[in-house]
Amino acid sequence: MQGLVKxxxxxxxxxxxLSQPEEMLAYANDATHYFKSRIPDAxxxxxxxxxxxxxxxxxxxKEIPVTPRGAGSGLAGGCTPIHGGIVMDLKRLNQIVEIDGxxxxxxxxxxxxxxxxxxxxxxxxxxxxxxxxxxxVCTIGGNVATRAGGPRGVKYGTTGNYVTGLxxxxxxxxxxxPGGKFVKQSVGYxxxxxxxxxxxxxxxxTGVNLRLxxxxxxxxxxxxxxxxxxxxxxxxxxxxxxxxxxxxLEFLIKLAITIMNxxxxxxxxxxxxxxxxxxxxxxxxxxxxxxxxxSEICHDMKAKEVRLxxxxxxxxxxxxxxxxxxxxxxxxxxxxxSEDITVPRNKLPDLVRAVQExxxxxxxxxxxxxxxxxxxxxxSILFPQVTPEALEKSEFAIDKLIRTGLDMGGTISGxxxxxIHKSKYLAWELGDIQIELxxxxxxxxxxxxxxxxxxxxxxxxxxxx
Amino acid sequence: MLxxxxxxxxxxxxxxxxxxxxxxxxxxxxxxxxxxAKNRLLIIKEMLMHENLPFTPRAQEIVDxxxxxxxxxxxxxxxxxxxxxxxxxxxxxxxxxxxxxxxxVMGKMLTQRGLTGALGKAGxxxxxxGIATKEIPQLASKSFDKMxxxxxxxxxxxxxxxxYFVGCGTNFIFPDTGEAVVKVLNHxxxxxxxxxxxxxxxxxxxxEGDLEGARSMVETNIKLFTGxxxxxxxxxxTSCGMMFKEKAAKCLSDDDPLQEKIAAVTAxxxxxxxxxxxxxxxxxxxxxDITWSYHVPCHRGWSPTVKDAPRQLLGQIPDAELREFDIxxxxxxxxxxxxxxxxxxxxxxxxxxxxxxxxxVSDVIxxxxxVCRFYIGFQVMDREVTHPIKILAQAYGL
Numbered sequence: 001m002q003g004l005v006k007x008x009x010x011x012x013x014x015x016x017x018l019s020q021p022e023e024m025l026a027y028a029n030d031a032t033h034y035f036k037s038r039i040p041d042a043x044x045x046x047x048x049x050x051x052x053x054x055x056x057x058x059x060x061x062k063e064i065p066v067t068p069r070g071a072g073s074g075l076a077g078g079c080t081p082i083h084g085g086i087v088m089d090l091k092r093l094n095q096i097v098e099i100d101g102x103x104x105x106x107x108x109x110x111x112x113x114x115x116x117x118x119x120x121x122x123x124x125x126x127x128x129x130x131x132x133x134x135x136x137v138c139t140i141g142g143n144v145a146t147r148a149g150g151p152r153g154v155k156y157g158t159t160g161n162y163v164t165g166l167x168x169x170x171x172x173x174x175x176x177x178p179g180g181k182f183v184k185q186s187v188g189y190x191x192x193x194x195x196x197x198x199x200x201x202x203x204x205x206t207g208v209n210l211r212l213x214x215x216x217x218x219x220x221x222x223x224x225x226x227x228x229x230x231x232x233x234x235x236x237x238x239x240x241x242x243x244x245x246x247x248x249l250e251f252l253i254k255l256a257i258t259i260m261n262x263x264x265x266x267x268x269x270x271x272x273x274x275x276x277x278x279x280x281x282x283x284x285x286x287x288x289x290x291x292x293x294x295s296e297i298c299h300d301m302k303a304k305e306v307r308l309x310x311x312x313x314x315x316x317x318x319x320x321x322x323x324x325x326x327x328x329x330x331x332x333x334x335x336x337x338s339e340d341i342t343v344p345r346n347k348l349p350d351l352v353r354a355v356q357e358x359x360x361x362x363x364x365x366x367x368x369x370x371x372x373x374x375x376x377x378x379x380s381i382l383f384p385q386v387t388p389e390a391l392e393k394s395e396f397a398i399d400k401l402i403r404t405g406l407d408m409g410g411t412i413s414g415x416x417x418x419x420i421h422k423s424k425y426l427a428w429e430l431g432d433i434q435i436e437l438x439x440x441x442x443x444x445x446x447x448x449x450x451x452x453x454x455x456x457x458x459x460x461x462x463x464x465x
Numbered sequence: 466m467l468x469x470x471x472x473x474x475x476x477x478x479x480x481x482x483x484x485x486x487x488x489x490x491x492x493x494x495x496x497x498x499x500x501x502a503k504n505r506l507l508i509i510k511e512m513l514m515h516e517n518l519p520f521t522p523r524a525q526e527i528v529d530x531x532x533x534x535x536x537x538x539x540x541x542x543x544x545x546x547x548x549x550x551x552x553x554x555x556x557x558x559x560x561x562x563x564x565x566x567x568x569x570v571m572g573k574m575l576t577q578r579g580l581t582g583a584l585g586k587a588g589x590x591x592x593x594x595g596i597a598t599k600e601i602p603q604l605a606s607k608s609f610d611k612m613x614x615x616x617x618x619x620x621x622x623x624x625x626x627x628x629y630f631v632g633c634g635t636n637f638i639f640p641d642t643g644e645a646v647v648k649v650l651n652h653x654x655x656x657x658x659x660x661x662x663x664x665x666x667x668x669x670x671x672x673e674g675d676l677e678g679a680r681s682m683v684e685t686n687i688k689l690f691t692g693x694x695x696x697x698x699x700x701x702x703t704s705c706g707m708m709f710k711e712k713a714a715k716c717l718s719d720d721d722p723l724q725e726k727i728a729a730v731t732a733x734x735x736x737x738x739x740x741x742x743x744x745x746x747x748x749x750x751x752x753x754d755i756t757w758s759y760h761v762p763c764h765r766g767w768s769p770t771v772k773d774a775p776r777q778l779l780g781q782i783p784d785a786e787l788r789e790f791d792i793x794x795x796x797x798x799x800x801x802x803x804x805x806x807x808x809x810x811x812x813x814x815x816x817x818x819x820x821x822x823x824x825x826v827s828d829v830i831x832x833x834x835x836v837c838r839f840y841i842g843f844q845v846m847d848r849e850v851t852h853p854i855k856i857l858a859q860a861y862g863l
Binding site for chain 1: 478479481482483484486487496497499502504507508511512518521523524527541542543544557637786
């Protein structure tokens with residue numbers, strides 16, 4: 001890598017290149033810091049698509065790995081530069097280019113922070129639903145790259161459902177703009193959605209066209225306390241079966257509630273085992289009806305308590321706490337490894353039972369906090385202490401969890417992506433033929449293999465870290 | 466005791482979730498990962514605690530570039546006391562003798578005269594050394610302690626009795642705030658005692674890593690306020706309040722005999738608008754046709770109600786209308802003496818703040834922090850920036 005920093009400085013100017021060891025340390029991994037990390041050789045901070053293209057063209061010529069990065073809040077190790085080289089920090093591509101109310105569309109640069117975008121469109125009574133819980137920091141480019149989602153997935157789907165077009169810098173530095181401002185298109189292969197979820201392995205996402213919805217006029221929050229986890233899961237399955245469509249339907253265990261209670265007044269009772277947080281949005285009449293219907297279902301199914309939250313500030317507190325569950329968990333455990341399995345929603349009670357059986361059999365603690373409404377559970381292995389023995393047990397338990405989810409017709413990742421964290425399981429879900437196809441697609445886009453190498457599938461000789 | 470070694474386990478609680486990016490002013494200004502709280506911790510851990518990598522001048526710069534605004538600490542769901550860890554790191558850097566002349570000079574100034582030592586007498590020296598900005602607030606012709614001292618008793622019945630801790634900002638730069646505090650409290654039947662011999666609260670010294678200096682100030686002030694027969698101890702400055710409430714005890718060892726007195730004094734500390742709102746106004750304020758915006762000081766975490774107190778208190782003034790900023794809690798970049806030592810970053814942070822300020826139309830900007838008051842004031846020409854208590858005084862016709 002001799003001369004790398006000098007060359008990059010010539011391309012972009014020295015203020016947009018970082019190479020000192022203190023800086024590199026800050027770019028060695030994402031929120032899975034306990035996992036694998038690798039110090040990059042240099043970091044570039046481009047402001048424009050053209051600057052991104054310049055760097056890619058250079059890296060392509062020199063065959064230097066490039067790892068694109070948004071906020072670094074990912075949970076799969078996707079932006080860890082495991083082969084060193086250049087990390088491309090895209091946070092400075094942060095302009096909201098256009099919000100077109102008459103077309104209900106928007107155009108943003110890849111580094112725009114999700115919450116900033118949502119706040120901006122909501123001021124204009126528009127709505128962008130995808131809601132990964134790191135919304136206060138994560139970037140829309142990162143969301144597209146990981147096909148991210150959150151609690152609103154149950155009603156509104158995830159990022160991929162809103163992307164209508166992209167601007168992408170390919171590994172050789174050429175710029176393509178698949179899709180566009182239109183909301184439908186039937187023209188050849190859908191490269192827009194091939195890039196969506198490609199985790200930086202095919203190109204750098206510098207611009208995104210998004211579809212918007214009208215901002216719902218009313219909402220209701222309903223909190224349900226259940227005797228057992230199974231009861232909570234059965235209520236979820238029943239709600240879905242009866243045709244109610246909450247905008248969010250979250251499943252939490254007592255442990256999570258005890259640490260979230262600092263946000264609530266009055267605190268939630270802790271004599272239940274399972275908890276459901278539900279959010280309905282739409283017209284006033286619609287939310288009134290749905291909240292009532294769901295309350296009835298919960299009462300019929302003998303929930304311990306159904307709390308209809310009227311005060312908007314109190315309701316906001318429940319959802320803020322929900323967004324903070326992952327970091328909150330770390331206040332009491334030394335580590336929490338969050339999994340992302342997603343199953344058909346009628347399998348939820350089976351999954352909950354299976355998780356408890358696995359936890360008991362493997363002698364590990366498994367927390368459950370997930371987007372039950374869309375079947376996306378986040379079983380988390382909780383480590384009171386990280387020891388080699390605990391790590392071994394945990395790996396065994398995760399293997400079993402994933403196998404169980406797949407056997408139920410589920411998937412290994414609903415919204416986090418594969419990165420390096422879940423590459424071991426890719427073949428379990430997709431099989432060799434699909435992986436081979438993916439490799440050939442990668443080859444077509446990135447013949448020199450410089451784009452975020454080592455991600456999604458395992459490389460020869462890879463060991464699960 | 467703010468010993469870096471004691472934070473080993475606590476640093477491990479950082480989940481690297483990155484949520485601190487959302488409120489860290491130096492990150493928002495610089496947009497590079499080494500400027501954000503979680504990575505400052507990583508650098509401190511690797512370079513100062515574990516010494517896996519050598520502690521370099523750049524690493525020191527990264528530790529120094531923190532404004533100690535505490536926004537990350539307030540944002541952190543894992544409850545990592547990031548500001549304390551930064552202070553502990555600066556103390557350790559000072560002990561290792563790598564702080565350099567800048568830290569030495571600033572430390573000395575602050576020890577002797579508090580915030581104003583750095584701003585006033587020493588300001589020109591700081592400028593000569595090239596470490597200060599040209600934007601330095603004018604000192605008042607007569608400091609507050611030259612005008613007010615002793616006991617101020619209200620005209621009617623004495624409902625409550627408070628002692629008043631006067632911070633450097635009010636004492637040397639904005640004595641008008643202090644005057645309004647005394648008058649408004651008296652008007653509401655509250656007796657005010659202003660003990661003689663108060664010194665700087667110690668937060669500027671502590672921010673420089675000067676534990677000794679901070680400790681001596683804490684000792685002086687605590688001895689002065691111990692044993693007073695008062696219902697509360699009032700400050701008009703949120704940073705002084707934070708120093709008493711959250712930091713004072715940490716400047717001394719756990720078994721220091723003074724700890725008991727610190728606990729007794731700090732239990733009574735209130736920011737003045739927070740106190741008045743909590744007590745309820747004895748006299749309803751008069752009509753005041755004014756629109757105001759509220760810049761919430763960063764050092765608000767020590768009281769759950771301090772950020773809403775001015776809103777509720779001034780909400781009782783007929784015709785006074787609050788025009789909220791988009792992000793009322795966004796840091797202005799002043800941060801004690803930070804704006805003098807890190808002019809470039811401070812100005813970037815302020816430029817971000819000014820976008821919001823300039824988009825919000827109002828007659829006056831209110832804040833309980835004297836540094837925000839002058840640092841925003843340097844760039845806002847179309848309206849006054851002042852303390853909320855002054856508007857209340859105005860509504861009372863005081």
